[in-house]
Amino acid sequence: MNLYQRIMDASVDRQLDVAFSLPSGARWTHAQLHEAVARCARVLSDAGVEAGDRVTVQVEKSAENIVLYLAVLRIGAVFVPLNTAYTDVELEYFLTDAQPRVLVCDPRRLESLEAMALRLGVAATFTLGADGRGTLMATLEQSMETAPVRARADGDLAAIVYTSGTTGRSKGAMLTHDNLFTNAATLRQIWGWQPDDVLLHALPIYHVHGLFVALHCALLEPSPILLLPRFDVDAVLAALPEATVLMGVPTFYVRLLADVRFDRRRCAHMRLFISGSAPLLPETFAAFEARTGQRILERYGMTEAGMITSNPLHGERVAGTVGYPLPDVEVRLRCPEQETVVQEGVGVLEIRGPNVFQGYWQQPERTAAEFREGWFVTGDLAQREADGRVSIVGRHKDLIISGGLNIYPREIEFEINQLPGIDEAAVIGVPHPDFGEAVIALVVASDDWPGEERVIAELRARLAGFKVPRRVLRTAELPRNAMGKVQKALLRDTHAAILSG
Ligand code: MLC
Ligand code: AMP
Numbered sequence: 001m002n003l004y005q006r007i008m009d010a011s012v013d014r015q016l017d018v019a020f021s022l023p024s025g026a027r028w029t030h031a032q033l034h035e036a037v038a039r040c041a042r043v044l045s046d047a048g049v050e051a052g053d054r055v056t057v058q059v060e061k062s063a064e065n066i067v068l069y070l071a072v073l074r075i076g077a078v079f080v081p082l083n084t085a086y087t088d089v090e091l092e093y094f095l096t097d098a099q100p101r102v103l104v105c106d107p108r109r110l111e112s113l114e115a116m117a118l119r120l121g122v123a124a125t126f127t128l129g130a131d132g133r134g135t136l137m138a139t140l141e142q143s144m145e146t147a148p149v150r151a152r153a154d155g156d157l158a159a160i161v162y163t164s165g166t167t168g169r170s171k172g173a174m175l176t177h178d179n180l181f182t183n184a185a186t187l188r189q190i191w192g193w194q195p196d197d198v199l200l201h202a203l204p205i206y207h208v209h210g211l212f213v214a215l216h217c218a219l220l221e222p223s224p225i226l227l228l229p230r231f232d233v234d235a236v237l238a239a240l241p242e243a244t245v246l247m248g249v250p251t252f253y254v255r256l257l258a259d260v261r262f263d264r265r266r267c268a269h270m271r272l273f274i275s276g277s278a279p280l281l282p283e284t285f286a287a288f289e290a291r292t293g294q295r296i297l298e299r300y301g302m303t304e305a306g307m308i309t310s311n312p313l314h315g316e317r318v319a320g321t322v323g324y325p326l327p328d329v330e331v332r333l334r335c336p337e338q339e340t341v342v343q344e345g346v347g348v349l350e351i352r353g354p355n356v357f358q359g360y361w362q363q364p365e366r367t368a369a370e371f372r373e374g375w376f377v378t379g380d381l382a383q384r385e386a387d388g389r390v391s392i393v394g395r396h397k398d399l400i401i402s403g404g405l406n407i408y409p410r411e412i413e414f415e416i417n418q419l420p421g422i423d424e425a426a427v428i429g430v431p432h433p434d435f436g437e438a439v440i441a442l443v444v445a446s447d448d449w450p451g452e453e454r455v456i457a458e459l460r461a462r463l464a465g466f467k468v469p470r471r472v473l474r475t476a477e478l479p480r481n482a483m484g485k486v487q488k489a490l491l492r493d494t495h496a497a498i499l500s501g
Pocket of ligand 1: 249300
């Protein structure tokens with residue numbers, strides 16, 4: 001069934017209730033939301049978007065951005081969200097790969113992106129600004145025409161979400177209407193979602209955390225959403241007394257704790273603080289409890305599978321663990337050395353369940369490589385206790401997570417290796433007080449290399465800001481093991497304190 005139909009059905013008796021409220025004081029009822037969705041769906045249909053067509057969207061967060069997401073679902077098309085930090089160079093790859101029928105971009109980038117989209121065969125480009133204005137909404141306002149909900153089978157695609165790839169190129173994870181619905185239904189149940197919940201939404205909506213986990217829980221109840229354009233400590237502090245649930249990456253909690261105004265009184269109305277997308281440090285968990293009297297509920301997931309495990313709503317939330325597999329998700333561990341499958345102990349986590357994606361867009365070989373006997377190989381190293389509780393203890397994949405955003409070193413190493421005077425580069429993640437981890441690079445270079453500042457400037461032109469190394473250090477050689485592989489763990493140890501000051 002079309003996920004949008006389910007979202008519409010959920011609010012059928014609640015049309016005049018608030019769906020979203022914004023810091024400006026603006027409010028959208030469910031009736032207004034679905035009216036706008038139906039008309040936006042018509043604009044897309046008139047632009048030639050048919051069921052199965054991709055609609056690629058790189059815009060700032062707004063209520064209209066959510067209207068656009070729901071409109072794409074409504075007509076059975078496939079939503080392809082992109083991080084607003086991606087540069088034109090990165091966009092060219094995504095447009096070439098996804099081959100969308102329509103691109104929706106920020107008005108400030110129309111000039112460069114429209115020309116690129118045209119060249120790459122995209123039929124139409126619309127704009128949508130942070131204020132909700134742009135050619136998309138202007139077109140919608142010209143007519144009252146709507147487009148009907150398109151019937152979809154559970155296995156039809158709803159979204160392709162790009163996730164960084166070990167080989168350096170991002171891959172599009174194909175998610176179906178059923179993947180998204182079943183995961184949301186399970187989360188609503190285990191997190192005890194209620195109609196009088198109020199979701200404080202401060203996450204970006206170009207990744208699964210903010211787009212699916214947070215939005216779907218609220219929209220399928222339905223319960224109102226306080227929609228913040230981005231995470232901002234002042235705005236969150238102002239909204240907390242009205243909210244009951246906050247979902248965030250660990251950086252949210254680190255930043256809130258750094259503000260003395262964040263205290264027990266401000267959190268008195270809150271039912272649930274949820275953390276995920278990156279490891280929550282036990283120190284943050286403990287400091288949070290000491291300050292607010294509340295224990296953060298940590299869960300674990302990934303783009304390819306939505307949510308996988310969660311600490312319990314009732315019962316012990318243990319710092320440094322990600323809780324139990326969701327009721328409809330099976331997990332097992334594979335010891336990397338012996339290649340044996342175990343239920344307890346440490347190994348690479350493999351999962352199976354209705355949440356698991358359909359594969360990588362147009363990459364059957366990569367899909368096949370990441371499934372074993374029907375189980376999806378997460379690449380995360382996990383430890384499982386006898387009672388089933390899971391902790392993520394490391395990564396089998398070479399991945400950096402900075403402020404909840406994934407970065408694959410290969411992509412950055414590739415770009416650095418293109419620069420003159422550089423023989424080789426190793427990119428690693430080191431501890432960072434705000435982002436958990438951040439990127440640095442070690443380079444072996446000749447005397448005429450451009451130098452740290454120039455390398456950083458060159459990378460900025462090509463890569464999203466969060467991927468650009470904070471430091472680029474020249475070194476005589478990179479440490480290697482007997483197999484000739486760069487010993488990144490050793491480099492991480494050597495440079496562990498470089499960004500901690
Ligand atoms: C921004 N910057 C970052 C960064 N975010 N650097 C490293 N890591 C990050 N995550 C840099 C920018 O490039 C810029 O630098 C400067 O910081 C300020 O940018 P900003 O946009 O103003 O930053 P800020 O608003 O403070 O954002 C930080 C943040 C944000 C942590 C609030 O990154 C965020 O909301 N992260 C959540 C990401 C998320 O939703 N992840 C879920 C993925 S799904 P400069 O120098 O360029 O100007 C997933 C599955 C799961 O993982 O389990 O949920
Ligand atoms: P993404 O590919 O952006 O969806 O990121 C998914 C990855 O984030 C997972 O494979 C994990 O490595 C990591 N992750 C998500 N949640 C947690 C968590 N609670 N603790 C540790 N790592 C996490």
